[in-house]
Amino acid sequence: MSSRARHMLLVSVTALLAGCGSVETGLEQDPSLATLEQKEEDRRPPPNGANGTRPSCFWAQGAQQTLRALGGAALDQGRGFLKSISLGMVPADCREVLRSAVECALTREQSVTDPVTGERYTGWWGLAPSWLGDALDVDGRRYVTACMVQRLNYYGTTVPILLEGPHPAISRNPTYGPQYAIQESTVFGDLFSSPIPLLGILPAFSVFVCWESLLPQSCGLLGLPLLEKRICDDAPLCGLVPIGPCGLMCQQNGPYWQCKPDLLAPAWTQTVRVKLETSSCR
Numbered sequence: 456m457s458s459r460a461r462h463m464l465l466v467s468v469t470a471l472l473a474g475c476g477s478v479e480t481g482l483e484q485d486p487s488l489a490t491l492e493q494k495e496e497d498r499r500p501p502p503n504g505a506n507g508t509r510p511s512c513f514w515a516q517g518a519q520q521t522l523r524a525l526g527g528a529a530l531d532q533g534r535g536f537l538k539s540i541s542l543g544m545v546p547a548d549c550r551e552v553l554r555s556a557v558e559c560a561l562t563r564e565q566s567v568t569d570p571v572t573g574e575r576y577t578g579w580w581g582l583a584p585s586w587l588g589d590a591l592d593v594d595g596r597r598y599v600t601a602c603m604v605q606r607l608n609y610y611g612t613t614v615p616i617l618l619e620g621p622h623p624a625i626s627r628n629p630t631y632g633p634q635y636a637i638q639e640s641t642v643f644g645d646l647f648s649s650p651i652p653l654l655g656i657l658p659a660f661s662v663f664v665c666w667e668s669l670l671p672q673s674c675g676l677l678g679l680p681l682l683e684k685r686i687c688d689d690a691p692l693c694g695l696v697p698i699g700p701c702g703l704m705c706q707q708n709g710p711y712w713q714c715k716p717d718l719l720a721p722a723w724t725q726t727v728r729v730k731l732e733t734s735s736c737r
Contacts, residue, residue, distance in 0.1 A: 499615075499631060501563070501580050501581065501624065501625070502580065502617055502618045502619065502624065502625040502626075502628055502631070503616075503617055504558075504579055504580065504606075504615075504616055504617075505613045505614065505616060506605070506607065506608045506614050506616050506729075507551075507606065507612055507613040507614065508603070508606045508607050509549075509551070509607070509608070509611045509688065510608075510685075511688050511689065511690050512548075512551060512552050513555075514659065514692060514693050515545075515549065516653055516659065517543070517544040517545055517546075518549060519646065519653060520544065520653045521540050521544055521545050521553070522556060523646070523649070523653075525537075525538060526586075526590065526596060526599075527590050527647075528590055529586070529589050530557065530561070530567050530587050531567055531587050531588060535567060535568055536567065536568050536569075537553070537567045537568065537570060537576070539570050539571055540553070541571065542571060550574065554574070556599060556603060557576035557577070557578055558576070558578060558580060559580050559583075559602035559603055559606070560578060560580075560581075560582055560591075561581060561584055561587055562578045562579075563579060564578070565578045565581075565584060565587050566578065567587070580602060580625060582595070582598040582599055582602055582625070583598060593645075594622075594725055596645045596647040596648055597643065597644070597645050597725035598622055598725050598727065599647075600643075600644045600646045600647065601620070601642045601643055602618060604642045604644065604662050604686060605618060605640075605642050605727050605728075607688075609685045609688050614731065615731075615732055616635070616729050616731060617634070617635040617730040618728070618729060619632075619711065619727070619729075619730060620726055620728060621708060621709065621711050621724055621726070622725070625727065632730075634732055635730035635731055635732055636730075636732070636733045637733060638667035638728060639729050639730065640665060640667060640728070641667070641701050641705070641711070641714070641729075642663070642726065642727055642729075643662075643723045643725060644660060644662035644663055644694075644716075646659065646660040646662070651694075655692070656692075658693055659694060661694040661696050661716070662694055662695055663716055664686065664696070664698065665698050665699060665700060665705055665714060666697075666699075666700060667701055667728070668700055668701070668702050683697075698714070701714075705722075705726075706722060708722075708724055708726075711728060712726050714726060
């Protein structure tokens with residue numbers, strides 16, 4: 456294959472893994488469109504949702520340090536307020552990372568307020584609702600990590616997604632499942648208990664990604680999927696570890712996967728799959 460052909464394949468598959476969107480969607484989004492998308496999300500309750508968190512914000516050292524600190528205590532530090540997190544640690548244009556953590560963890564009936572910006576973050580998927588009043592447990596750390604990673608989007612655009620996994624909050628839904636025919640990938644990891652020092656030298660933690668078997672043929676594309684762009688963007692310290700096709704590298708756990716972070720480790724059942732709509736390919 457020529458270098459030009461390889462480049463075109465990379466660009467095409469990268470667009471798919473960013474949510475089957477086009478490069479043109481990397482432009483700043485019209486606020487009115489964002490409002491319409493939010494209304495659409497409201498019409499489709501969890502496990503429906505949207506991605507769009509920018510990898511450059513998520514993988515930033517300050518964001519990762521903040522998430523580790525938040526995971527070790529209750530989100531509600533009193534009177535419904537989140538711990539005070541300076542704009543120097545997580546800039547205003549990257550507070551979406553905090554919002555994503557809350558949306559992944561809490562239910563729609565739970566919320567916390569950012570004391571620095573005054574924004575109220577309301578839950579959505581409900582993967583760790585006990586985090587509101589207590590530190591994250593093992594299941595909570597792993598599910599929230601996987602959810603946040605699956606919500607990353609290289610272009611920073613909002614794409615409808617369906618999350619699936621063995622957690623009751625995201626178990627297979629016969630009503631919405633048929634709308635999301637493209638199975639993209641399954642993720643597992645734990646950013647909250649990572650022992651890697653936050654020195655800006657090494658990735659903050661490792662997240663493991665396997666791709667679903669039909670992904671290379673989705674949206675009319677051929678070839679192996681390349682997940683780095685969607686999950687890492689241009690972040691130099693990304694901990695993405697692609698482990699290959701889920702069917703070869705993981706074991707069945709009902710309709711989902713259980714996977715090992717390394718050969719000697721026990722299999723993790725706390726995995727999250729993301730599915731996309733076929734209309735995302737247009």
